[in-house]
Amino acid sequence: MPKIDLDFKKKLTRVEYADFLTYCYQCGACVGDCPSAKLSPAFNPREIVLRVLLGLAEPLLKKDSIIWQCTTCYTCQEVCPQGVRPIEVITALKNIISAQGMLPDSISASVGIIKDTGRVVLVSDVINKRRTEQGLTELKPVPMDELKKIL
Amino acid sequence: MKYAFFLGCVIPTKYPQFEAVARKSLPKVGVELVDVEGFSCCPEPWNFKSYNIMAWLTIAARNLAIAEEAGLDILTLCSGCFATLAEAHHILEDKPELKDEVNKRLSKIGKKYNGTISAKHVVQVLRDDVGAEQIKKSVTHPLEKIRVGVHYGCHVLKPSETLRVDDPADPRILETIIKPLGAEVIPYAERLSCCTGACQDEEMVFKFRYNKLQSLEEAQVDCITLVCPACFEAFDLGQVMLNRKLEKKFNIPTLYYVQLLGLAQGLKGEEVGITRHKVRSPALLEKLN
Numbered sequence: 001m002p003k004i005d006l007d008f009k010k011k012l013t014r015v016e017y018a019d020f021l022t023y024c025y026q027c028g029a030c031v032g033d034c035p036s037a038k039l040s041p042a043f044n045p046r047e048i049v050l051r052v053l054l055g056l057a058e059p060l061l062k063k064d065s066i067i068w069q070c071t072t073c074y075t076c077q078e079v080c081p082q083g084v085r086p087i088e089v090i091t092a093l094k095n096i097i098s099a100q101g102m103l104p105d106s107i108s109a110s111v112g113i114i115k116d117t118g119r120v121v122l123v124s125d126v127i128n129k130r131r132t133e134q135g136l137t138e139l140k141p142v143p144m145d146e147l148k149k150i151l
Numbered sequence: 152m153k154y155a156f157f158l159g160c161v162i163p164t165k166y167p168q169f170e171a172v173a174r175k176s177l178p179k180v181g182v183e184l185v186d187v188e189g190f191s192c193c194p195e196p197w198n199f200k201s202y203n204i205m206a207w208l209t210i211a212a213r214n215l216a217i218a219e220e221a222g223l224d225i226l227t228l229c230s231g232c233f234a235t236l237a238e239a240h241h242i243l244e245d246k247p248e249l250k251d252e253v254n255k256r257l258s259k260i261g262k263k264y265n266g267t268i269s270a271k272h273v274v275q276v277l278r279d280d281v282g283a284e285q286i287k288k289s290v291t292h293p294l295e296k297i298r299v300g301v302h303y304g305c306h307v308l309k310p311s312e313t314l315r316v317d318d319p320a321d322p323r324i325l326e327t328i329i330k331p332l333g334a335e336v337i338p339y340a341e342r343l344s345c346c347t348g349a350c351q352d353e354e355m356v357f358k359f360r361y362n363k364l365q366s367l368e369e370a371q372v373d374c375i376t377l378v379c380p381a382c383f384e385a386f387d388l389g390q391v392m393l394n395r396k397l398e399k400k401f402n403i404p405t406l407y408y409v410q411l412l413g414l415a416q417g418l419k420g421e422e423v424g425i426t427r428h429k430v431r432s433p434a435l436l437e438k439l440n
């Protein structure tokens with residue numbers, strides 16, 4: 001038996017911009033133009049919204065969830081006649097996965113670099129050398145004391 | 152036209168040639184780039200937003216607050232930075248309770264974001280503030296024989312409700328700023344498809360990119376032109392990775408828009424950094440000379 005969490009949709013209706021999901025009338029417009037749905041029949045933004053509405057989102061909340069196939073192209077938001085923003089529903093689900101410590105390894109590594117250095121790419125001597133060769137100044141470290149305080 | 156130059160992370164570290172050519176070519180069309188200290192990662196709108204929306208919004212607001220203190224609008228060359236900063240600005244305007252919460256966090260470091268500035272992508276500045284006429288006036292070496300396939304990417308256009316740059320179903324902004332350079336913009340079937348940088352399924356990513364490059368090859372373009380470093384990586388390094396898996400080999404070089412601008416203003420291929428790219432095309436270099 002699939003696990004039904006009747007209160008699950010409340011978690012998302014409280015997230016800004018994912019909060020329009022109850023307006024979904026399952027027309028499927030978001031599927032037709034979704035690049036990921038074209039290549040992967042198992043990926044379906046209409047169904048993702050439906051699972052959330054029905055409290056059947058548990059299979060989506062995993063490290064290897066199908067939602068990581070989304071390209072974040074925002075086409076579903078453009079075409080939805082109901083203003084649902086399926087991409088924001090997907091992002092909210094990713095935030096829930098993240099809060100459970102289950103981000104895919106490559107994503108959590110990239111988030112870690114930002115949290116440690118304030119940039120998504122590690123600045124090395126090689127990088128600064130390449131910059132000065134091209135007449136650019138070296139990159140200064142990001143003020144991490146400030147970033148740590150606001151997070 | 153004075154802007155706080157928001158470098159982001161990927162361009163100044165992996166592709167400093169785009170920054171270098173922007174610093175040379177934008178002043179020639181009247182854009183002054185001001186370096187403001189203290190910016191961090193925008194933060195990028197794929198992985199970091201997936202991690203925690205509130206953390207994403209707070210760091211973005213700190214960057215916006217720094218530009219606001221300097222009294223300048225932001226100019227960025229990167230669609231990711233643009234999407235994050237423009238969207239964060241919009242959210243903070245739209246949701247006063249979120250703005251209060253974010254500003255409470257910023258007050259710990261003596262900062263506040265009031266919402267008085269905006270973040271612009273370089274293509275917006277070129278179309279709206281500079282204009283095609285002014286771009287054309289700066290051209291000394293029209294790129295007459297060059298056939299360009301434009302790749303829009305997603306985050307400079309969508310969500311259109313928030314970003315308000317162009318119609319994502321039929322955008323014209325890149326064509327508008329490429330035509331004054333003298334190059335020919337070639338339509339192709341996959342013009343609006345995504346680079347798929349954020350998709351975590353490798354097989355799918357290869358298929359997406361194969362379809363795109365196939366379509367560009369059929370249209371016989373000399374190069375792809377785009378305005379996002381994530382998209383650049385997808386078609387430069389990404390093309391090399393794809394070629395390794397294929398019998399056939401694609402050879403379509405990718406140029407950042409500012410590189411085209413620099414070339415049209417008389418800089419040489421080497422000076423705009425195209426010789427640093429993974430995919431190089433002798434045919435293109437020959438046409439440029």
Ligand code: SF4
Pocket residue numbers: 023024025026027028029030031045046049079080081082083084085086
């Ligand atoms: S387009 Fe909107 S209303 Fe239609 S199925 Fe998708 S989310 Fe629901």
Ligand code: SF4
Pocket residue numbers: 030033034035036037045069070071072073074075076077086087090
């Ligand atoms: S954002 Fe994701 S779900 Fe929406 S259309 Fe693009 S790939 Fe599909």
